[in-house]
Amino acid sequence: MTVPKYLIQAAYTHQGTKGLLKEGASGRRAAVEQVVTGLGGEVEAMYFAFGEHDVVLVVDFPDPISMAAVSLTVKASGALHTRATPLLTIDEIDEAARRQVTFRAPGA
Numbered sequence: 001m002t003v004p005k006y007l008i009q010a011a012y013t014h015q016g017t018k019g020l021l022k023e024g025a026s027g028r029r030a031a032v033e034q035v036v037t038g039l040g041g042e043v044e045a046m047y048f049a050f051g052e053h054d055v056v057l058v059v060d061f062p063d064p065i066s067m068a069a070v071s072l073t074v075k076a077s078g079a080l081h082t083r084a085t086p087l088l089t090i091d092e093i094d095e096a097a098r099r100q101v102t103f104r105a106p107g108a
Contacts, residue, residue, distance in 0.1 A: 003060045005044070005087040006067055009053040016079030017054075032057065035073075039066040058087070 012020060020028060029046055036043050041061040048055050061067045067084055074080055088096075 002089055002092065003062065004064055004067065005058065005060050007085040007087055008055075008057040008059060008082060009085075010055045010057075010074075010080045010082045011052065012054045013079055013081065016077075019079060020054075028055070035070060036061070039070065041066060 033043055036059050044058040046057045071084055
């Protein structure tokens with residue numbers, strides 16, 4: 001089994017943008033690295049963006065509970081609005097496709 005991987009999309013609040021301007025992108029990268037590695041994870045990629053999301057990351061965590069802990073703490077700060085999407089490998093989807101699922105569509 002692979003290590004859980006997540007796509008994190010975040011938008012800074014007014015307060016968070018002030019913090020970014022104060023410490024710069026490299027300061028935020030260092031803060032993210034500290035949080036993720038502190039829970040046994042790894043930052044695979046981190047990019048700043050324009051549009052709906054200000055920052056996009058791909059991170060690995062040893063377990064979903066670690067991702068949940070980070071998500072709760074970041075959201076409680078009020079500095080960011082985030083969305084974490086679990087990412088699955090090709091092999092994981094192939095395995096899922098082989099599993100038998102009994103399902104009845106609504107109204108069928």
